[in-house]
Amino acid sequence: xxxxxxxxxxxxxxxxxxxxxxxxxxxxxxxxxxxxxxxxxxxxxxxxxxxxxxxxxxxxxxxxxxxxxxxxxxxxxxxxxxxxxxxxxxxxxxxxxxxxxxxxxxxxxxxxxxxxxxxxxxxxxxxxxxxxxxxxxxxxxxxxxxxxxxxxxxxxxxxxxxxxxxxxxxxxxxxxxxxxxxxxxxxxxxxxxxxxxxxxxxxxxxxxxxxxxxxxxxxxxxxxxxxxxxxxxxxxxxxxxxxxxxxxxxxxxxxxxxxxxxxxxxxxxxxxxxxxxxxxxxxxxxxxxxxxxxxxxxxxxxxxxxxxxxxxxxxxxxxxxxxxxxxxxxxxxxxxxxxxxxxxxxxxxxxxxxxxxxxxxxxxxxxxxxxxxxxxxxxxxxxxxxxxxxxxxxxxxxxxxxxxxxxxxxxxxxxxxxxxxxxxxxxxxxxxxxxxxxxxxxxxxxxxxxxxxxxxxxxxxxxxxxxxxxxxxxxxxxxxxxxxxxxxxxxxxxxxxxxxxxxxxxxxxxxxxxxxxxxxxxxxxxxxxxxxxxxxxxxxxxxxxxxxxxxxxxxxxxxxxxxxxxxxxxxxxxxxxxxxxxxxxxxxxxxxxxxxxxxxxxxxxxxxxxxxxxxxxxxxxxxxxxxxxxxxxxxxxxxxxxxxxxxxxxxxxxxxxxxxxxxxxxxxxxxxxxxxxxxxxxxxxxxxxxxxxxxxxxxxxxxxxxxxxxxxxxxxxxxxxxxxxxxxxxx
Numbered sequence: 001x002x003x004x005x006x007x008x009x010x011x012x013x014x015x016x017x018x019x020x021x022x023x024x025x026x027x028x029x030x031x032x033x034x035x036x037x038x039x040x041x042x043x044x045x046x047x048x049x050x051x052x053x054x055x056x057x058x059x060x061x062x063x064x065x066x067x068x069x070x071x072x073x074x075x076x077x078x079x080x081x082x083x084x085x086x087x088x089x090x091x092x093x094x095x096x097x098x099x100x101x102x103x104x105x106x107x108x109x110x111x112x113x114x115x116x117x118x119x120x121x122x123x124x125x126x127x128x129x130x131x132x133x134x135x136x137x138x139x140x141x142x143x144x145x146x147x148x149x150x151x152x153x154x155x156x157x158x159x160x161x162x163x164x165x166x167x168x169x170x171x172x173x174x175x176x177x178x179x180x181x182x183x184x185x186x187x188x189x190x191x192x193x194x195x196x197x198x199x200x201x202x203x204x205x206x207x208x209x210x211x212x213x214x215x216x217x218x219x220x221x222x223x224x225x226x227x228x229x230x231x232x233x234x235x236x237x238x239x240x241x242x243x244x245x246x247x248x249x250x251x252x253x254x255x256x257x258x259x260x261x262x263x264x265x266x267x268x269x270x271x272x273x274x275x276x277x278x279x280x281x282x283x284x285x286x287x288x289x290x291x292x293x294x295x296x297x298x299x300x301x302x303x304x305x306x307x308x309x310x311x312x313x314x315x316x317x318x319x320x321x322x323x324x325x326x327x328x329x330x331x332x333x334x335x336x337x338x339x340x341x342x343x344x345x346x347x348x349x350x351x352x353x354x355x356x357x358x359x360x361x362x363x364x365x366x367x368x369x370x371x372x373x374x375x376x377x378x379x380x381x382x383x384x385x386x387x388x389x390x391x392x393x394x395x396x397x398x399x400x401x402x403x404x405x406x407x408x409x410x411x412x413x414x415x416x417x418x419x420x421x422x423x424x425x426x427x428x429x430x431x432x433x434x435x436x437x438x439x440x441x442x443x444x445x446x447x448x449x450x451x452x453x454x455x456x457x458x459x460x461x462x463x464x465x466x467x468x469x470x471x472x473x474x475x476x477x478x479x480x481x482x483x484x485x486x487x488x489x490x491x492x493x494x495x496x497x498x499x500x501x502x503x504x505x506x507x508x509x510x511x512x513x514x515x516x517x518x519x520x521x522x523x524x525x526x527x528x529x530x531x532x533x534x535x536x537x538x539x540x541x542x543x544x545x546x547x548x549x550x551x552x553x554x555x556x557x558x559x560x561x562x563x564x565x566x567x568x569x570x571x572x573x574x575x576x577x578x579x580x581x582x583x584x585x586x587x588x589x590x591x592x593x594x595x596x597x598x599x600x601x602x603x604x605x606x607x608x609x610x611x612x613x614x615x616x617x618x619x620x621x622x623x624x625x626x627x628x629x630x631x632x633x634x635x636x637x638x639x640x641x642x643x644x645x646x647x648x649x650x651x652x653x654x655x656x657x658x659x660x661x662x663x664x665x666x667x668x669x670x671x672x673x674x675x676x677x678x679x680x681x682x683x684x685x686x687x688x689x690x691x692x693x694x695x696x697x698x699x700x701x702x703x704x705x706x707x708x709x710x711x712x713x714x715x716x717x718x719x720x721x722x723x724x725x726x727x728x729x730x731x
Contacts, residue, residue: 024084024088024138025082025137025138026082027181027182028178029082029133029181031046031068031075031095032076033075034132045098046097046102047096048065048067048096049068049093049095049096050063050066050093050096051063052094054085054091067079069177069217070461075174077181079177084109088109089109092104092106093105093107095131102122102124103123103124103125103131107135115137118134118136153186157200159182160178160186164176164179167420169375170418171415176207176210176214198235198245199241201231201234202244205224205248206248216464225252228249243279243280244286246275246276247272247273247289247293247294250293254300257269258510261304263304266300270297273290273293273294276290277291287324288320288322288324291324292335295314295318295338295342298314298317300510303345304551306550308349315342321335332369333376333380334366334376336362336363336365340358340359340362340366340383340387343358343359344359344387347359351394351602353391356391357391359387363384364384366380367407372414377414378421379424381411381414382408384407385403385405385407385428388403388407390600393600394641396439401436412426412452423460423466426456427453427469427473430452431449433449434446434473437480441690446480446481450481453474453477456470457470468509469511471504472498472511475494475497479521483525491526495523498518498519502519512549513554517543517559520542523538523542533571533574533575536571547560547564552594558599561587562605565584565585565587569612572584576619581615581619584612584615588608591609592605592609602636603650607636613626613629614626617660621664626661626664629657648681648682648691651678651680652695655681656698659702674702675699678702679699682695682722697722700723703718703722
């Protein structure tokens with residue numbers, strides 16, 4: 001390559017020292033797939049760039065491998081810089097993928113101007129795909145120990161920070177990848193004895209963690225932990241920066257735990273973040289942030305163990321951070337929304353409605369404090385929507401459900417196109433739309449939920465940490481549509497994507513029990529549709545594994561036990577084996593016992609237990625079982641607030657049990673109760689809801705029972721009217 005030396009007037013540089021003072025490098029290396037609409041990207045995924053003869057031109061055996069990071073589904077980058085021989089005129093590159101070599105490129109260096117980007121085609125054997133390699137040659141002056149404030153290095157550092165901030169605003173992964181690449185140049189040209197090296201290392205760790213948060217490439221968080229650990233090792237005790245370095249390391253360790261499930265990482269994160277809080281004086285300006293970071297790691301431990309003491313400590317720390325932050329503090333909305341999220345967890349664990357009310361209050365304040373166009377606004381809106389959705393799950397108030405969807409639609413609308421967080425906003429919107437369908441029975445809501453969930457999947461690369469969650473949620477929506485329409489193709493697709501969610505999760509993934517339980521629900525539904533006993537066996541196997549993996553205090557364990565019990569009950573209905581029925585009642589009784597009074601799902605747990613007890617009554621005729629069935633179903637109804645989406649279903653179950661006991665005992669008061677309860681269930685069911693015919697049919701049978709007993713023609717007329725309403729629903 002041709003380079004022009006520029007030196008201060010009157011200063012000469014001896015020739016032998018020239019390349020000790022400066023060196024030539026390639027930076028900003030990007031491999032890009034030109035999309036023609038026909039290429040399947042995963043099959044052509046590049047993983048490394050192999051370059052021959054870097055240290056001695058002409059030495060073909062002297063090659064070097066450079067790993068590629070996936071910046072987006074069609075763009076891969078080489079982090080850092082590649083040093084060249086000063087005599088190099090061209091270099092040969094091989095782009096390699098998971099399935100073998102993809103292609104080659106010869107980079108012509110001679111005659112290329114420094115600091116200008118160059119694009120070279122990659123020659124591939126597959127004519128249907130076209131890759132380009134883009135690169136930039138630069139000459140970097142080495143920083144001597146006596147040149148701490150090198151203007152060249154300072155310029156690169158400022159450039160990397162600008163790119164990082166731009167990424168936070170735009171969400172374009174190319175920006176954060178460029179920030180990482182540029183900062184690597186600063187690190188690699190900074191002396192180990194430089195007093196600024198620790199700052200550079202900590203910045204690099206922060207940038208790598210940021211990219212990991214959006215791509216889930218484990219090598220990024222591994223590198224972040226290495227450079228942050230190195231920064232701490234270079235920082236003497238008493239240095240004011242040490243608390244920040246420790247807290248940042250804790251953030252990276254916690255992020256790696258969330259990806260791998262390695263509890264050693266989480267324990268170390270809590271240890272170093274506790275050390276950071278202990279080292280920071282009470283008046284330290286960063287103390288609210290230090291407390292927040294420690295709270296995040298403790299929250300991860302709570303999610304893993306279900307230990308309520310951890311969650312109580314998280315709430316205390318986040319309230320303390322909020323109290324220490326003055327009005328107008330830059331991170332005040334962050335502290336508010338984090339506290340709100342902790343209160344939501346507390347609500348899910350205890351069922352205390354005041355928790356969710358307070359969560360909505362603080363997260364509303366976070367949104368109000370955040371101006372339009374702010375980078376964090378989409379996340380705050382989405383969190384607020386989640387809070388409303390959780391309150392809806394307890395109260396059944398349709399207004400809360402509408403608010404959840406409204407805020408999450410707004411979150412999607414204000415997220416820039418191409419932003420790395422858009423998939424998360426779409427995921428949350430999909431959850432609200434699915435809940436809306438479950439409340440109204442409107443297939444349009446379910447169709448839109450599936451559409452946005454598929455859109456979210458299309459936006460994230462393979463290997464992304466959110467991929468299992470997106471897959472399992474899509475599976476849940478497809479299962480709901482199959483349940484509503486009877487389409488077995490939707491059911492098969494639900495099982496496929498839910499199995500994929502499990503396959504792409506590590507065995508230690510915190511949400512693996514959830515993924516297993518969801519797959520079990522789909523297997524069970526397919527058994528009910530097809531009668532294939534193999535499906536219910538599969539359901540029991542994966543649901544039992546979910547239960548075994550969950551800690552005893554896990555907030556969702558009662559629900560997983562109920563699902564397992566339902567599968568045992570279904571197998572009993574096919575086999576008649578009383579051991580299956582006994583096991584169903586055992587695990588569902590345990591579910592009810594584990595749920596604290598006020599648990600958000602306690603009414604549902606009781607309803608399912610009642611169903612299993614009813615089945616045993618049908619088999620044995622023991623009136624004690626039907627009496628216990630009515631008792632637990634009555635408790636379920638009493639726990640369900642007016643307007644709740646599940647109240648009609650709970651009422652219908654209770655009414656059926658009263659009617660069934662009447663058939664055995666002939667006690668007229670039972671059929672009177674059945675008519676009263678079924679009438680209430682009909683009145684509370686939305687017009688046109690898919691469950692409406694069943695509710696009218698139940699009511700019709702109850703009136704028919706009383707007519708047969710008393711001979712009152714008014715009862716016969718009511719029975720005919722109710723049954724006609726049931727039939728007319730389908731006409």
